Amino acid sequence: MIDQPSETKIEQRVRTVIVHGxxxxxxxxxxxxxxxxxxxxxMIFWIFLFPxxxxxxxxxxxxxxxxxxxxxxxxxxxxxxxxxxxxxRSPDAHSLKIxxxxxxxxxxxxxxxxxxxxxxxxxxxxxYVYDPAxxxxxxxxxxxxxxxxxxxxxxxxxxTASRVNTEPGSRYIDFLIxxxxxxxxxxxxxxxxxFAIVEMRQRKLLKRYVATPMGRGDxxxxxxxxxxxxxxxxxxLVLGFGVYAFHMRVMGSWxxxxxxxxxxxxxxxxxxxxxxxxxxxxxxxxxxxxxxMMPMWIFSxxxxxYERFPAVVIPIIKLLPLTALNDMLRSIILEGGSLxxxxxxxxxxxxxxxxxxxxxxxxxxxx
Amino acid sequence: xxxxxxxxxxxxxxxxEGKVEAVxxxxxxxxxxxxxxxxxxxxxxxxxxxxILEGLLDASSGTVEILGLNWRQHSAELxxxxxxxxxxxxxxxxxxxxxxxxxxxxFYRNARPVADVMEELSLMEKADSWxxxxxxxxxQRLAIATALVGxxxxxxxxxxTTGLDPQSRRQVWEIVRRFQGEGGxxxxxxxxxxxxxxxxxxxxxxDQGKVIAAGTPxxxxxxxxxxxxxxxxxxxxxxxxxxxxxTLPGVGGIMNEDGVIALTVEEPHLTIPALxxxxxxxxxxxxxxxxxxxxxxDVFVNLTGRRLREE
Numbered sequence: 001m002i003d004q005p006s007e008t009k010i011e012q013r014v015r016t017v018i019v020h021g022x023x024x025x026x027x028x029x030x031x032x033x034x035x036x037x038x039x040x041x042x043m044i045f046w047i048f049l050f051p052x053x054x055x056x057x058x059x060x061x062x063x064x065x066x067x068x069x070x071x072x073x074x075x076x077x078x079x080x081x082x083x084x085x086x087x088x089r090s091p092d093a094h095s096l097k098i099x100x101x102x103x104x105x106x107x108x109x110x111x112x113x114x115x116x117x118x119x120x121x122x123x124x125x126x127x128y129v130y131d132p133a134x135x136x137x138x139x140x141x142x143x144x145x146x147x148x149x150x151x152x153x154x155x156x157x158x159x160t161a162s163r164v165n166t167e168p169g170s171r172y173i174d175f176l177i178x179x180x181x182x183x184x185x186x187x188x189x190x191x192x193x194x195f196a197i198v199e200m201r202q203r204k205l206l207k208r209y210v211a212t213p214m215g216r217g218d219x220x221x222x223x224x225x226x227x228x229x230x231x232x233x234x235x236x237l238v239l240g241f242g243v244y245a246f247h248m249r250v251m252g253s254w255x256x257x258x259x260x261x262x263x264x265x266x267x268x269x270x271x272x273x274x275x276x277x278x279x280x281x282x283x284x285x286x287x288x289x290x291x292x293m294m295p296m297w298i299f300s301x302x303x304x305x306y307e308r309f310p311a312v313v314i315p316i317i318k319l320l321p322l323t324a325l326n327d328m329l330r331s332i333i334l335e336g337g338s339l340x341x342x343x344x345x346x347x348x349x350x351x352x353x354x355x356x357x358x359x360x361x362x363x364x365x366x367x
Numbered sequence: 368x369x370x371x372x373x374x375x376x377x378x379x380x381x382x383x384e385g386k387v388e389a390v391x392x393x394x395x396x397x398x399x400x401x402x403x404x405x406x407x408x409x410x411x412x413x414x415x416x417x418x419i420l421e422g423l424l425d426a427s428s429g430t431v432e433i434l435g436l437n438w439r440q441h442s443a444e445l446x447x448x449x450x451x452x453x454x455x456x457x458x459x460x461x462x463x464x465x466x467x468x469x470x471x472x473x474f475y476r477n478a479r480p481v482a483d484v485m486e487e488l489s490l491m492e493k494a495d496s497w498x499x500x501x502x503x504x505x506x507q508r509l510a511i512a513t514a515l516v517g518x519x520x521x522x523x524x525x526x527x528t529t530g531l532d533p534q535s536r537r538q539v540w541e542i543v544r545r546f547q548g549e550g551g552x553x554x555x556x557x558x559x560x561x562x563x564x565x566x567x568x569x570x571x572x573x574d575q576g577k578v579i580a581a582g583t584p585x586x587x588x589x590x591x592x593x594x595x596x597x598x599x600x601x602x603x604x605x606x607x608x609x610x611x612x613x614t615l616p617g618v619g620g621i622m623n624e625d626g627v628i629a630l631t632v633e634e635p636h637l638t639i640p641a642l643x644x645x646x647x648x649x650x651x652x653x654x655x656x657x658x659x660x661x662x663x664x665d666v667f668v669n670l671t672g673r674r675l676r677e678e
Contacts, residue, residue, distance in 0.1 A: 015483075016480050016483060017479060017518055020472075020477070025473045027473065028469060028474075032459070032462055032466060035461070036462060040461065203456065203457040204453055204457065205456060205457065207456070210423065211422075211446070211453065212475065212517065213443060213476070214474040
């Protein structure tokens, strides 16, 4: 229990007072935010583990496999033995898998996808049965044919040579990692800022803060910069993982990557701020954020190139902030592009960030 | 010293869009060193009033002056000198008590050392516990600590003891008294009449957005006509008006609540024998007879015909 102070104690009492500088509030907010975030186990999972697991999973699923053997079935008829022998004699024989079966079995096998192409001896020649809708069937037909011609001793009209190139840079994982980086910068910027704000609003903590002399700008700045610190750590981790586990090559400068990522993170933080500027409930904010992010998940070229969309919509896709960020990251990481060559996407991302921040501060609901 | 005005507001009104008027013309004058209470039932407009004074809500009309300053021109200065505890703020659960106070202290140009405040509010042993792990009473003390860490001159507490157990409530009262004892000025809202009676030097009773009575607890209680209250009930309901009982000696106020008649009197030893005689004379029978001290509850019932806390 607390003793009631007596009159004499009151007279003697001198309150010690500490004098704080301009940036004490900001510093305290920043450290408090960082502590809070690192004390959330889920947060550690989503920021650090999830992107690495995703990269690992997709990297394995789409890893460059040794080319599959072409599966050929020859229908059992007079002449089928000769065709098989010609194929075996060709220089590509090692990538051919040849079966000789009765007509009914061969048809069934082809229909079930066990074989890519069916060869029917007819007279001195051969008839190919293939499905133009199956890319591997098309490939098998032309490979079988060239093997057959070569095995029969025909010389190519134009001399050709081949060289194998499986160098890092052109693989799916190389395309994927910058996309994942962009997606994570968007996700953690928006969720991280948006959820934190709505939660604090719900807890009436925002209201409690503005009842103190706290600088409102300091508060927003601390929120964004605490995220930025975490996101930079995440960026280095994911990119480092790509370099270490998938032997990715970073062609451009790390400084440019960091700068572009910072801009992206700040821009998406501002967008998160905007989506959460009025929402009173987590559900509302979550709905708004999902509908803002959904088009970017689809159109901004995270998992596949947006060049696949019709040409008319591509200029619109390029105006999305995530498209701009992904384009810049790919250009710098994969092609060694310089910052100065990125003026258009840089303008897009800064424009989104500045406009969102301006609107967010204008409409922000503190209480 | 005691005539220095700390908070002065005049004809305060607040109308929420599309809703009824929450505050309908409130005047308050709070002097330095006072503990001023806004007492009233839930929904009376206490929170709206205190949040206007805290600069968190804009009044629809009326003037507010605190320490001679106003919110429009001097909000930064005012925030430095006020300590605020809101109703139902949930502080970050994953920060410790010490970290929370360091954070709040960091907002003020002049702050008190966190250790001093924790010591004063008996939070020392919980200094490194997460806020989420504190009991209700400890959380409330921390909420008040976040207000005190800025070394305020004026403390605004909105329902500081609602939902707390009796011991925690007494601890909060001690904290308020200590702050007041050091020269601080306090404005608190409450719907507990015992809290207002024991803690406050001056009380405004608020109902439906208006101050319906104001004064020191003693003044308010003597306003109901006596410091004692005689309550009785008869087995039959006699066809007499409430005024019938005024013939008894020394009756100040009369309240009738569901057949229980409460008389406020100054000298129960004169009133009770007369009451018994009157009952006997009429051939009625008493079902119940008790006496107690008059309270602010009686003041409220007397003024509104309702209780402060409707069950």
